[in-house]
Amino acid sequence: MLYPLILLTPFILLILIPSWRRLLITTPIVKAIARLQLLPKISETERAAIEAGNVWVEGEFFTGKPDFERMLNEPYPQVSPEIQAFLDGPVETVCQMATDWEIYQRQDLPPDVWDYLKQERFFGMMIPKEYGGLGFSNLAYSAVMVKLSSRSFTHVATVGVANSLGPAKLLLRYGTPEQKAHYLPRLARGEEIPCFALTEPNAGSDAASLIANGEVFRGEDGQIYLRLNWKKRYITLGAIATLLGLAFRLRDPHHLLGQGEDIGITCALVPTNTPGVVIDQRHDPMGVPFYNSPTEGHNVILPIKQIIGGVEQAGQGWKMLMQALAAGRGISFPASCTGVAKLVTRVAGAHSVVRKQFGLSIGRFEGVEEPLARIGALTYLMDAARLYTCGAVDRGEQPAVVSAIAKYHSTELARQVVNDGMDILGGNGICRGPRNLLANVYTAIPIAITVEGANILTRTLMIFGQGAIRCHPYVYQEIQALNQNDVVAFDRAFWPHLGSILGNACRASWLSLTRGWGARSPVSGSTAQYYRKLSWASATFALMTDLALITYGGSLKRQEKLTGRFADVLSWLYLATATLRRFEAEGRQAADLPLVEWAVQYGLAQIQLAFEGIYRHLTLPGLGWLLRGPVLSWHRLNPMGTHPADRLGHRVAQQVQTIGTGRDRLTAGIHVPTDAHQALGRLERALALVQQAEPILKKIKAASHAGQLPSAKPEDLLTLAYEAGLISEAETTLVCEAEFARNDAIQVDAFTFEAYQQSEKVKNISDRAVTLEQV
Numbered sequence: 125m126l127y128p129l130i131l132l133t134p135f136i137l138l139i140l141i142p143s144w145r146r147l148l149i150t151t152p153i154v155k156a157i158a159r160l161q162l163l164p165k166i167s168e169t170e171r172a173a174i175e176a177g178n179v180w181v182e183g184e185f186f187t188g189k190p191d192f193e194r195m196l197n198e199p200y201p202q203v204s205p206e207i208q209a210f211l212d213g214p215v216e217t218v219c220q221m222a223t224d225w226e227i228y229q230r231q232d233l234p235p236d237v238w239d240y241l242k243q244e245r246f247f248g249m250m251i252p253k254e255y256g257g258l259g260f261s262n263l264a265y266s267a268v269m270v271k272l273s274s275r276s277f278t279h280v281a282t283v284g285v286a287n288s289l290g291p292a293k294l295l296l297r298y299g300t301p302e303q304k305a306h307y308l309p310r311l312a313r314g315e316e317i318p319c320f321a322l323t324e325p326n327a328g329s330d331a332a333s334l335i336a337n338g339e340v341f342r343g344e345d346g347q348i349y350l351r352l353n354w355k356k357r358y359i360t361l362g363a364i365a366t367l368l369g370l371a372f373r374l375r376d377p378h379h380l381l382g383q384g385e386d387i388g389i390t391c392a393l394v395p396t397n398t399p400g401v402v403i404d405q406r407h408d409p410m411g412v413p414f415y416n417s418p419t420e421g422h423n424v425i426l427p428i429k430q431i432i433g434g435v436e437q438a439g440q441g442w443k444m445l446m447q448a449l450a451a452g453r454g455i456s457f458p459a460s461c462t463g464v465a466k467l468v469t470r471v472a473g474a475h476s477v478v479r480k481q482f483g484l485s486i487g488r489f490e491g492v493e494e495p496l497a498r499i500g501a502l503t504y505l506m507d508a509a510r511l512y513t514c515g516a517v518d519r520g521e522q523p524a525v526v527s528a529i530a531k532y533h534s535t536e537l538a539r540q541v542v543n544d545g546m547d548i549l550g551g552n553g554i555c556r557g558p559r560n561l562l563a564n565v566y567t568a569i570p571i572a573i574t575v576e577g578a579n580i581l582t583r584t585l586m587i588f589g590q591g592a593i594r595c596h597p598y599v600y601q602e603i604q605a606l607n608q609n610d611v612v613a614f615d616r617a618f619w620p621h622l623g624s625i626l627g628n629a630c631r632a633s634w635l636s637l638t639r640g641w642g643a644r645s646p647v648s649g650s651t652a653q654y655y656r657k658l659s660w661a662s663a664t665f666a667l668m669t670d671l672a673l674i675t676y677g678g679s680l681k682r683q684e685k686l687t688g689r690f691a692d693v694l695s696w697l698y699l700a701t702a703t704l705r706r707f708e709a710e711g712r713q714a715a716d717l718p719l720v721e722w723a724v725q726y727g728l729a730q731i732q733l734a735f736e737g738i739y740r741h742l743t744l745p746g747l748g749w750l751l752r753g754p755v756l757s758w759h760r761l762n763p764m765g766t767h768p769a770d771r772l773g774h775r776v777a778q779q780v781q782t783i784g785t786g787r788d789r790l791t792a793g794i795h796v797p798t799d800a801h802q803a804l805g806r807l808e809r810a811l812a813l814v815q816q817a818e819p820i821l822k823k824i825k826a827a828s829h830a831g832q833l834p835s836a837k838p839e840d841l842l843t844l845a846y847e848a849g850l851i852s853e854a855e856t857t858l859v860c861e862a863e864f865a866r867n868d869a870i871q872v873d874a875f876t877f878e879a880y881q882q883s884e885k886v887k888n889i890s891d892r893a894v895t896l897e898q899v
Contacts, residue, residue: 728765
C-alpha cells in the first residue's frame with residue numbers, strides 16, 4: 125500500500141510547491157498552448173462584448189455546483205402603489221383610446237394618442253425626475269410594456285425604443301452635464317422624438333462592421349467639427365425622429381483630437397433638421413404600422429460637442445453600445461413577449477370554452493388541451509424570467525448573458541405560444557377585423573425574433589460563446605494571463621480549473637447514478653426533486669463545457685451547432701431556476717404548482733435533448749466513441765427529464781379555461797376591456813355566462829338521461845325543462861343569454877367588396893420603392 129504513495133510523493137511535492145510547479149509544468153503548458161494555437165483570438169470588439177456588464181447567477185451553472193440558496197434569496201421585485209396607479213391610470217387610458225384594429229386602419233397611432241403619450245411622459249419613463257422624466261425602475265417600465273403589448277405591438281415599438289436603446293439611455297450613462305441638461309428634459313416631454321441608427325445593409329448582427337463614417341476637421345471659424353456620412357436601415361422611429369443617435373467610425377486625419385488617426389466607433393447626437401440628413405422613407409415591417417425606416421446622411425456637419433459624452437468618449441462607441449445592451453436586451457422584449465403570452469392565454473382559454481364542436485367545448489378535446497397546457501405553463505415561465513431579470517438589473521446587475529437568454533427565449537417562446545393560440549382559434553384567428561385578437565400579434569412576432577440581435581446568433585454566439593468565456597470561473601483569467609504571457613497568473617487559474625474538472629467529473633457521475641438525489645435541495649416538498657435534477661444538469665454542463673473547450677480551443681466559437689446546444693442547456697437551467705424561484709417568492713401558491721411542474725419538466729426535457737446532441741457531436745479526441753456509445757445510451761436510459769405527463773397538462777389546461785384567481789394571476793397586468801363591444805370584452809363576457817350556465821345544462825342533461833326529458837342536446841330542451849319545472853325562469857334566461865353571447869363571440873368579421881378595398885388602403889409599392897438599379 126505504501127509503495128505507490130512513495131512513487132507518487134515527488135509528483136505530489138512538485139504540484140504543491142508553486143515555484144517548482146510553474147517552472148517544470150506550467151511553463152511548458154503555456155508554451156504548448158501558444159505553439160498549438162489553442163488560445164482563442166479575441167478582437168477589441170469581441171473583448172468589449174465579453175466585458176460588457178457583469179456575471180450574475182448564470183456563473184453558478186459553470187461551477188457545476190450552483191448555490192440555489194443564493195438564487196432564491198435574490199430580491200423579488202414587486203410593483204409599488206405609485207406604479208400601479210400609473211398602470212391603472214395613464215396606461216389603461218392609452219389602451220382604451222384606440223384598439224389595435226383602429227391603429228392598423230390608420231397605419232399609425234391616432235394624433236390624440238401621440239399627444240397623450242407625450243403629455244404623460246411615456247417617452248421619458250426611464251429618465252430621472254430631475255430631468256422631467258418619470259424616473260421608473262426597470263420593473264416599472266417592464267410592467268408598462270406588458271400592458272401595452274397586450275393591446276397593440278405598435279404601442280410597444282413606439283414607446284419601447286425611446287426607453288431602451290436610444291439617445292436617452294446613452295446620455296444618462298455617458299453624456300456630458302450640458303448634453304443631459306439640454307436633451308433629457310426635451311426627450312422626457314416628447315419634444316424630441318429619438319431614434320438610434322446602428323444597423324446597415326452590411327452590418328446587421330455583425331454591427332461592428334459598420335461603414336458609416338465621420339471625419340474630424342477644423343472649420344473656417346477655427347472650431348472643430350464632424351463631417352458625417354451614413355446609410356442605415358431598420359431604424360425604429362427614424363422617419364419621424366427629431367434627434368438621431370448615430371454610430372459611426374471616426375477618423376481624425378489631422379490629429380486634431382490627439383488620439384491618432386483611426387479613432388474607432390463613436391456615437392453622436394444628430395438633429396434631423398441638419399442639412400444632409402435624409403429621413404423621407406419608411407419600411408413596412410410585416411404590415412405593423414410603427415415607424416421603421418432607413419436613413420441617410422450626406423456630408424452632415426456637426427460641432428464636435430455632439431459626440432455623446434464629449435471628445436473624451438470619442439472611439440468608445442462600441443463599448444457604450446455593448447454596455448447599454450448588456451442589461452437592456454433583457455428588459456424590453458421579455459416584457460413585450462410576456463404581455464403577448466398573457467393575452468394569448470386569456471384568449472385561447474376563453475375561446476376553448478366558448479367554441480363548441482360535436483356538442484362539446486373544444487377545450488375538452490385532448491388535442492386542444494395539449495397546446496393549452498403549453499400556453500399556460502410557458503406564460504408562467506416567461507413571467508418568472510421577466511421578474512427575475514428585472515430584479516437583478518434594478519439591483520445594479522448588468523448580466524449580459526442572462527439578458528441574451530431572456531431576449532432569445534422570451535421571443536421564441538412567445539412565437540410558440542402565439543402559434544398554439546392561432547391553432548386553437550382556427551378560422552377565428554386568421555380572419556382579420558375588429559373581432560380578431562391574434563392575427564396582428566402573429567404577424568408581428570418575427571420582428572421581435574429579429575431585432576436587437578438576431579436570435580440565431582444570439583443563441584450560438586452570445587449565450588454560450590460569450591458565456592463560456594465570461595461566466596466560467598477560470599477561463600477568462602487564463603486567457604488574460606496567456607495574452608500577457610503571465611505564467612504566475614495562468615498557474616493560479618489553471619490548477620484550480622483542473623481540480624474543478626476532476627471534481628465535476630466525479631460529481632456528474634455520482635448525480636447521474638443517484639438521479640440527482642446526491643445533491644441537496646434548498647427546499648422541501650414536491651419541487652425539491654427539481655433542484656436536485658438541476659444540480660445534476662449543472663455538473664454535467666460544467667464538465668462538458670470544459671471538455672469542449674479543451675477539444676476545440678479557440679475554434680469552439682465556430683462550432684455553432686454545438687455551441688447552440690450548450691446554449692440551450694444553460695438557458696433552460698436559468699429559466700427553470702427562475703420558475704422555481706418565483707414559486708417560492710410568491711408563497712408556493714397551490715394553484716400555481718401544476719404550472720411550475722409542467723414548465724420545469726419541459727425545461728429538463730429540453731436539457732435532456734440538448735445533451736443528446738452534445739454527446740453525438742462533440743468530437744473528443746480518442747474518446748468520441750465513449751460519448752456517442754456508452755454515455756449517450758446511459759443518458760437515454762437514465763434521462764434527466766422527460767416531457768410533462770398528459771395528466772399534468774390536463775390540470776394546466778383546466779386552469780387556463782376556468783374563471784378564477786388562478787387564471788387571473790397567470791394573466792395579471794394586461795389590458796382586459798370590460799366593454800362587451802370590444803373583442804376581448806365580448807369573449808370574456810361569453811366565457812363568464814357559459815360557465816354560469818354550465819350547471820343548468822348539466823341538470824337538463826341528467827334529466828334527459830333519467831327519462832324525464834327526451835334525448836337531445838340540453839340547449840334544445842330548454843323550453844321543455846322549464847315547462848316541466850326542472851329549471852327556473854331565471855335559469856332559462858341565463859342559458860339563453862349564454863348561448864347568444866357564445867354565438868356572438870365566435871363570429872368573425874366580413875366586409876363588402878367596397879369596404880374591404882377601403883379598409884386595406886392598397887398602396888402601389890412598386891411605384892414608390894427604390895429599384896435595385898437605382899441602388
